[in-house]
Amino acid sequence: MIRGDTARSxxxxxxxxxxxxxxxxxxxDRMLIRLCRWLRAAxxxxxxxxxxxxxxxxxxxxxxxxxxxxxxxxxxxxxxGAAGRVIRLQAVRPAGQAAELARRLALDWxxxxxxxxxxxxxxxxxxxxxxxxxxxxxxxxxxPSCARRYWDGxxxxxxxxxxxxxxxxxxxxxxxxxxxxIL
Ligand SMILES: [Zn+2]
Numbered sequence: 001m002i003r004g005d006t007a008r009s010x011x012x013x014x015x016x017x018x019x020x021x022x023x024x025x026x027x028x029d030r031m032l033i034r035l036c037r038w039l040r041a042a043x044x045x046x047x048x049x050x051x052x053x054x055x056x057x058x059x060x061x062x063x064x065x066x067x068x069x070x071x072x073x074x075x076x077x078x079x080x081g082a083a084g085r086v087i088r089l090q091a092v093r094p095a096g097q098a099a100e101l102a103r104r105l106a107l108d109w110x111x112x113x114x115x116x117x118x119x120x121x122x123x124x125x126x127x128x129x130x131x132x133x134x135x136x137x138x139x140x141x142x143x144p145s146c147a148r149r150y151w152d153g154x155x156x157x158x159x160x161x162x163x164x165x166x167x168x169x170x171x172x173x174x175x176x177x178x179x180x181x182i183l
Pocket of ligand 1 (some may be wrong): 117119120121122143144146147148
């Protein structure tokens with residue numbers, strides 16, 4: 001779903017063909033690696049551009065995989081086919097980028113939290129929790145690709161609190177550029 005709030009200065013973004021309005025997918029360029037991980041934490045299918053990938057290749061990948069291409073590089077907007085496909089963010093920090101993105105798309109920062117691996121974007125599998133630190137709480141999940149395990153520990157709780165704050169900020173139009181810790 002695209003927000004049609006014409007009172008804001010940012011142009012609204014058309015929906016790429018084949019995109020599910022409630023489950024957008026993203027491709028982040030290398031400058032947005034931290035935002036990439038936050039989008040994965042929120043549950044959005046988000047891939048990260050490979051190193052030294054050309055702009056043309058990035059755009060082609062975004063089209064083929066039905067992804068919005070997120071970038072801070074103004075030059076990407078000049079490519080043919082960029083309209084409605086490329087979203088240029090101006091903020092330097094993830095909190096500001098999250099706010100910009102929420103103004104452009106109807107993102108839910110609690111879309112499906114901690115359902116994807118932060119490192120490789122794979123949907124997580126349910127895990128038994130065997131071998132998790134004593135006293136840790138489920139649900140226990142495991143990445144089928146890199147085998148990283150996730151549970152409801154302090155790091156996940158702090159991230160969830162950050163996502164909750166961004167969701168609140170998106171609904172009120174207020175945000176503080178103070179991502180509380182580094183992903
Ligand atoms: Zn993984």
